[in-house]
Amino acid sequence: MTTNASAASARLDDEAVLLAGHGSRREKSNDQVRELAAGLEDRLGVPVDAGFLELAKPSLSDAIDGLAASVSRISVVHLSLFAASHVKNDVPLAVERARAAHPSLTIHNGAHLGIHPALVDLLDDRAADVEATLGLDRETDDVAVVVCARGSSDPDANADAHKLARLLYEGRAFDRVETAFVGVTEPELTDALHTLAKDRPDGVVVLPYMLGDGVLTGRVREWTADFDGEYPYVDAAAGDPLGTDPRLLDVLGDRWQEARTESVEMSCDTCKYKVELDGYEADVGGARATLRALTHQASHADRDDVDDDPHVHDAPAHHVAVCTNQTCAADGAPEVLERLRQAARDSDACDARITRSSCLGRCGDGPMVAVYPDGVWYGGVDAADAERIVSSHLDRDRIVSDLVDQTL
Structure with a gap:
C-alpha cells in the first residue's frame, strides 16, 4: 500500500512551477527572477523555471513547452505585486494558448503576490534600514513613511497599494504612512x-514598492534626494526595492499551493472587468483588455529577429481576434477562423495576424470577429463572409458595414 507521504512525493515528481516575470531590458532584473526561481525550487522540491511576458527569454509559452516534456502538471505563479493587466489578461491569455497547444498537460494559473504579512514585514525592515541611515528612531522621532508603487490604470491594483500602506502603519510607531505612485495615477x-513637508516631520522614509532595482527605483531615489535638498528641516531618504529577499519565497510558496489546489481567490468584487466602477464603466466585460493583450503580444512576436533592441515592435497593420468560446464555437467560429487565415494567406495585400480569442462578451451574437486597432467588431459572421472581411477591410480598409456589430 502506498503511504500518503509517498503518494504526495509521486505527485510532486510529476509537476513543475513556472515563475512568470515581466521581463526587462536590464539583464540584472531578469537574473533576479531566475534567482527567485532557483530559490523557490530549493524551497518546494519541484522543478521551477522562469518565463517572461516580454523583453527577455524564454517567453511563457517557450518555458511551458520546455517543461511539458517531463511533467503532466504545471502551476503558473505570478511574480507581480498587484493584479493589473498582466495578471488579469496577459498571463491568462498565455496559459489558454498553452492549454490548447498541450491538451494532455494540466496548467494551473495562480495569483499575484498581493497583500501578504511577509511583504509587510519586509517593508518594515526596509524602513528600519533607512531610519538607521538617517539616525532616526520611530519611537522618539516623528517618522513619516511613503510607500511608493509604480501606479496602474487598474483601481484594484492602486487600492491594494493603499491597503499595504495601512497595514504597515497599524501597530507600528510611525507618525504616518502614506501611499504614492511613480506615474499613471495620483x-x-x-x-x-x-x-x-507641511507637517514638518523629523524624517521621511520612502519605500519603493518594486521588485527590481531599475529605472523606476532610480526615479524614486532622485525625487527623494531632490526633496531632501529642498527641505533642509526634513531628513529624507529612499530605501531599497524588494529584490530577492527570502521572504518573497514564503509568499510564492503560498501562491503555489493555492494554484495547484485550485483555491486561487482574485478580487472579483472590485475588478473593473467584472463590475461597473465609477470612471471605468467601459471596461466591464474585459473585451478591450483582451484585445489590448492580444495586440501587445503580437507586437513582440517578431522581436527574436531583432539583434540590437529586443523591444522593437514589428506589429502587423491589423490584429484579428476570432471568439472561439463555447457559444461562438457552436455557431461555426473555428471554420470562420480557418477561412480568414486562408483568405489572408491568399491575399498579396493583407498584413494581419489572425488569432483565437476567449469570450468577447457578445454571446448569442456571434461568431464574433474583432479587428484591431480599428475597434470594429463583426457579429454573426459566417465562413462565407471571411473573404469579404479580408478583401475589403484588411486589404483596403473598407469596413464591411452589413456585418458590423459594434465599434469601440
Missing part, C-alpha cells in the same frame, strides 16, 4: 512629499 511621489 498622488505622484513628488506631490505626496511636498504635502508631508
Whole structure:
C-alpha cells in the first residue's frame, strides 16, 4: 500500500512551477527572477523555471513547452505585486494558448503576490534600514513613511497599494504612512512629499514598492534626494526595492499551493472587468483588455529577429481576434477562423495576424470577429463572409458595414 507521504512525493515528481516575470531590458532584473526561481525550487522540491511576458527569454509559452516534456502538471505563479493587466489578461491569455497547444498537460494559473504579512514585514525592515541611515528612531522621532508603487490604470491594483500602506502603519510607531505612485495615477511621489513637508516631520522614509532595482527605483531615489535638498528641516531618504529577499519565497510558496489546489481567490468584487466602477464603466466585460493583450503580444512576436533592441515592435497593420468560446464555437467560429487565415494567406495585400480569442462578451451574437486597432467588431459572421472581411477591410480598409456589430 502506498503511504500518503509517498503518494504526495509521486505527485510532486510529476509537476513543475513556472515563475512568470515581466521581463526587462536590464539583464540584472531578469537574473533576479531566475534567482527567485532557483530559490523557490530549493524551497518546494519541484522543478521551477522562469518565463517572461516580454523583453527577455524564454517567453511563457517557450518555458511551458520546455517543461511539458517531463511533467503532466504545471502551476503558473505570478511574480507581480498587484493584479493589473498582466495578471488579469496577459498571463491568462498565455496559459489558454498553452492549454490548447498541450491538451494532455494540466496548467494551473495562480495569483499575484498581493497583500501578504511577509511583504509587510519586509517593508518594515526596509524602513528600519533607512531610519538607521538617517539616525532616526520611530519611537522618539516623528517618522513619516511613503510607500511608493509604480501606479496602474487598474483601481484594484492602486487600492491594494493603499491597503499595504495601512497595514504597515497599524501597530507600528510611525507618525504616518502614506501611499504614492511613480506615474499613471495620483498622488505622484513628488506631490505626496511636498504635502508631508507641511507637517514638518523629523524624517521621511520612502519605500519603493518594486521588485527590481531599475529605472523606476532610480526615479524614486532622485525625487527623494531632490526633496531632501529642498527641505533642509526634513531628513529624507529612499530605501531599497524588494529584490530577492527570502521572504518573497514564503509568499510564492503560498501562491503555489493555492494554484495547484485550485483555491486561487482574485478580487472579483472590485475588478473593473467584472463590475461597473465609477470612471471605468467601459471596461466591464474585459473585451478591450483582451484585445489590448492580444495586440501587445503580437507586437513582440517578431522581436527574436531583432539583434540590437529586443523591444522593437514589428506589429502587423491589423490584429484579428476570432471568439472561439463555447457559444461562438457552436455557431461555426473555428471554420470562420480557418477561412480568414486562408483568405489572408491568399491575399498579396493583407498584413494581419489572425488569432483565437476567449469570450468577447457578445454571446448569442456571434461568431464574433474583432479587428484591431480599428475597434470594429463583426457579429454573426459566417465562413462565407471571411473573404469579404479580408478583401475589403484588411486589404483596403473598407469596413464591411452589413456585418458590423459594434465599434469601440
